[in-house]
Amino acid sequence: MDKDILIEYLPLYKDALFLTLKIGWQGILLAFVIGLVGSAIFHFKVPVLKTIVGVYIELFRNTPLLVQLFFIYFALPKVGIQITAELCGVLGLGLLGGAYMIETFRSGLEAIPVIQTESALSLGMNDLQTLWHVILPQAISISVPGLLANVIFLLKETSVFSTISLMDLMFTAKDLIGMYAKTIECLFLLVVFYLIMLLPVSIIGAIVERRLRYGQFGD
Amino acid sequence: MKNNLVKKLTAATLATGLLAASLTGCGSSAATSEVAGTEEKTVEASSNAGYRTLDEIKESGTINIGVFSDKSPFGYVDENGEYAGYDVYFAERIGKDLGVDINYVSTEAANRIEYLQTGKVDIILANFTVTEERAQEVDFALPYMNVALGVVSPESAVVESLDDIGADDEIIVISGTTAETYLTKNYPDIKLQKYDAYAEAKTAFENGNGVAWANDNTEVIAFSLENEGYTVGIPSLGDQDTIAPAVTKGNETLLKWLNDEIETIGAENFFHADYEATLLDTYGAEYEDTLVLEGGK
Amino acid sequence: MDSLGIDVLFKGTNFLRLLQGLWVSIEISLISVALSIVLGLLIGILMTVDNKPLKAILKVYLETVRIMPQMVLLFIVYFGTTRVFGWDMSAESSAIFVFTFWGTAEMGDLVRGSIKSVPKIQFESAFALGMDKIQTYLYIILPQTIRRLIPLSINLITRMIKTTSLVMMIGIVEVLKVGQQIIEANRKVSPNAAFGVFAVVFLLYFIVCWPISRLATYLEKRWA
Numbered sequence: 001m002d003k004d005i006l007i008e009y010l011p012l013y014k015d016a017l018f019l020t021l022k023i024g025w026q027g028i029l030l031a032f033v034i035g036l037v038g039s040a041i042f043h044f045k046v047p048v049l050k051t052i053v054g055v056y057i058e059l060f061r062n063t064p065l066l067v068q069l070f071f072i073y074f075a076l077p078k079v080g081i082q083i084t085a086e087l088c089g090v091l092g093l094g095l096l097g098g099a100y101m102i103e104t105f106r107s108g109l110e111a112i113p114v115i116q117t118e119s120a121l122s123l124g125m126n127d128l129q130t131l132w133h134v135i136l137p138q139a140i141s142i143s144v145p146g147l148l149a150n151v152i153f154l155l156k157e158t159s160v161f162s163t164i165s166l167m168d169l170m171f172t173a174k175d176l177i178g179m180y181a182k183t184i185e186c187l188f189l190l191v192v193f194y195l196i197m198l199l200p201v202s203i204i205g206a207i208v209e210r211r212l213r214y215g216q217f218g219d
Numbered sequence: 220m221k222n223n224l225v226k227k228l229t230a231a232t233l234a235t236g237l238l239a240a241s242l243t244g245c246g247s248s249a250a251t252s253e254v255a256g257t258e259e260k261t262v263e264a265s266s267n268a269g270y271r272t273l274d275e276i277k278e279s280g281t282i283n284i285g286v287f288s289d290k291s292p293f294g295y296v297d298e299n300g301e302y303a304g305y306d307v308y309f310a311e312r313i314g315k316d317l318g319v320d321i322n323y324v325s326t327e328a329a330n331r332i333e334y335l336q337t338g339k340v341d342i343i344l345a346n347f348t349v350t351e352e353r354a355q356e357v358d359f360a361l362p363y364m365n366v367a368l369g370v371v372s373p374e375s376a377v378v379e380s381l382d383d384i385g386a387d388d389e390i391i392v393i394s395g396t397t398a399e400t401y402l403t404k405n406y407p408d409i410k411l412q413k414y415d416a417y418a419e420a421k422t423a424f425e426n427g428n429g430v431a432w433a434n435d436n437t438e439v440i441a442f443s444l445e446n447e448g449y450t451v452g453i454p455s456l457g458d459q460d461t462i463a464p465a466v467t468k469g470n471e472t473l474l475k476w477l478n479d480e481i482e483t484i485g486a487e488n489f490f491h492a493d494y495e496a497t498l499l500d501t502y503g504a505e506y507e508d509t510l511v512l513e514g515g516k
Numbered sequence: 517m518d519s520l521g522i523d524v525l526f527k528g529t530n531f532l533r534l535l536q537g538l539w540v541s542i543e544i545s546l547i548s549v550a551l552s553i554v555l556g557l558l559i560g561i562l563m564t565v566d567n568k569p570l571k572a573i574l575k576v577y578l579e580t581v582r583i584m585p586q587m588v589l590l591f592i593v594y595f596g597t598t599r600v601f602g603w604d605m606s607a608e609s610s611a612i613f614v615f616t617f618w619g620t621a622e623m624g625d626l627v628r629g630s631i632k633s634v635p636k637i638q639f640e641s642a643f644a645l646g647m648d649k650i651q652t653y654l655y656i657i658l659p660q661t662i663r664r665l666i667p668l669s670i671n672l673i674t675r676m677i678k679t680t681s682l683v684m685m686i687g688i689v690e691v692l693k694v695g696q697q698i699i700e701a702n703r704k705v706s707p708n709a710a711f712g713v714f715a716v717v718f719l720l721y722f723i724v725c726w727p728i729s730r731l732a733t734y735l736e737k738r739w740a
Contacts, residue, residue: 063678158585163415170588177333290700326687
């Protein structure tokens with residue numbers, strides 16, 4: 001491996017990391033919001049919307065992100081819907097992630113005993129207040145390990161952004177290999193940068209899981 | 220419980236270490252050969268990748284040829300699933316004269332060097348422009364087509380000079396092409412929007428994702444002729460280059476055979492026939508003499 | 517506006533080719549899942565063995581799979597191994613290798629989890645009855661875990677099929693690449709083909725994955 005090449009390429013990978021993180025966190029935020037709204041719709045069994053959300057979940061959980069992105073980025077402009085590559089990345093990641101987040105929040109919500117809802121309602125809270133002040137805080141903390149697993153999954157999925165011209169880590173590696181054929185150096189940096197990005201999340205996941213177990217079992 | 224975290228950390232560190240070790244392991248072997256050889260990186264490139272000699276190919280009865288599968292009219296797949304185009308027409312002749320079957324391998328621009336260096340194909344016949352950088356990594360045979368760079372843009376906003384490109388405008392290029400290398404080197408301030416595949420880049424260009432598309436001029440001229448509403452504002456950019464077949468570095472038997480072949484079929488004006496069979500519909504007769512190179516000259 | 521390009525799919529053998537491309541994806545997934553189940557059982561049992569170095573190695577393995585995107589692994593195996601070890605792996609075998617590498621880790625972890633959930637007393641009873649370790653696993657422990665594993669491995673199949681969309685990147689001509697080829701060959705006559713073709717590819721994936729994941733959910737609920 002050639003040290004000079006590593007040093008020469010380093011800034012390019014750094015930029016790519018920032019782009020990946022930028023799109024990644026926006027997408028994950030969108031997924032989080034979709035997850036909350038979607039699970040609330042299931043929670044309150046809102047007619048019609050419930051069916052729509054159900055169809056959405058099935059559609060996005062059963063197709064690859066790559067195909068979703070191709071459809072949004074290359075096909076939709078043919079019917080007049082034009083969006084930039086970055087927005088497409090955020091949207092694709094958010095829609096895919098949302099479908100998973102809804103399920104995660106939903107199982108969190110289902111884990112809260114019905115009696116809590118009933119008590120809150122009998123205290124005079126309305127449906128939304130009950131959800132917001134009583135159920136959701138507990139449901140989210142139950143869902144945290146699942147959420148972090150989703151975050152890792154979504155950050156990994158960003159590797160397909162390269163296909164819609166976003167200069168993420170994967171793209172930078174492929175591009176440099178294509179131009180200068182320094183395969184080993186490029187792949188090495190690629191691995192290192194994914195570790196830099198995902199190891200902290202994975203470690204935080206371990207810490208949080210441990211904390212939560214304390215909380216639950218007083219261990 | 221605390222153990223869990225410690226374990227995770229150790230595991231992760233080990234994982235990094237292992238991956239690093241496996242990668243450096245190779246690096247060091249390449250480094251030794253570098254000391255023995257010259258300072259050039261060429262040694263590393265050809266060191267551990269295998270290639271098949273002419274006899275081995277003949278013996279196996281099949282030759283692996285890397286072509287584009289989405290670059291009409293040079294290399295594409297028609298509606299019956301058959302490979303076709305200018306490059307493919309030549310590939311068919313190679314297969315016939317060698318007396319072997321052809322296994323076409325679909326390639327992207329950025330993979331071409333990689334495919335040769337890892338021995339995954341015997342020949343690349345994918346509109347491969349001869350450049351100095353590439354010649355350090357692979358061996359080029361005699362050329363069979365002329366090429367320069369060109370830039371195509373919508374008729375409504377023709378780009379006639381690269382100096383006109385605004386700070387926020389993006390030019391579409393394909394990853395691993397000479398257009399990308401040229402613009403990166405000579406116009407570092409221009410923003411590039413890069414795609415892996417021809418089909419993706421063209422669709423994105425049609426969709427209006429970039430102000431222009433820079434590529435081989437053969438390709439952008441073909442695009443403007445085939446699709447309404449586009450003009451080649453910059454028909455020739457950079458050096459006049461040539462396109463040639465490429466083999467893995469050091470594969471002399473195959474290289475020599477290819478060179479002989481190109482000279483032999485040049486005598487019968489093979490590439491003119493190729494042009495007339497595959498490119499005439501797109502370009503008309505006027506480009507025949509500027510594009511075609513016969514017998515390597 | 518012109519047609520949305522569905523018509524190009526009915527030209528020549530286009531639609532058939534698209535289905536053949538889909539089959540390439542399914543084939544790779546099925547082979548990988550079959551290998552993953554067998555290797556996963558083995559790795560899962562190894563994970564329950566109390567041996568520090570072994571545990572550390574397996575932990576590294578699991579963590580690598582958890583953190584590295586499959587696309588990165590595909591690139592490393594397809595391009596990296598030839599350079600480092602001189603192996604010449606075809607794109608298909610690289611894909612199967614990577615998918616099995618990934619699937620085995622997931623299956624292994626699931627197997628470990630379900631073995632751990634079998635009460636310890638069952639091991640002890642089996643040993644007390646004079647069974648050896650292999651017999652205990654074969655006749656007592658594994659049959660109990662397998663029923664729980666079936667829905668999960670069916671789920672893994674759909675995830676693999678979805679991930680096969682990445683193999684296009686290492687030159688395998690699967691459904692998405694066939695789609696691009698069709699768009700390219702018809703750009704002149706049908707400039708909007710991108711819409712029809714990508715919509716159909718999207719639906720094809722859905723038609724394949726949806727019933728499989730429904731089946732997994734159904735079995736999970738039934739056998740839970």
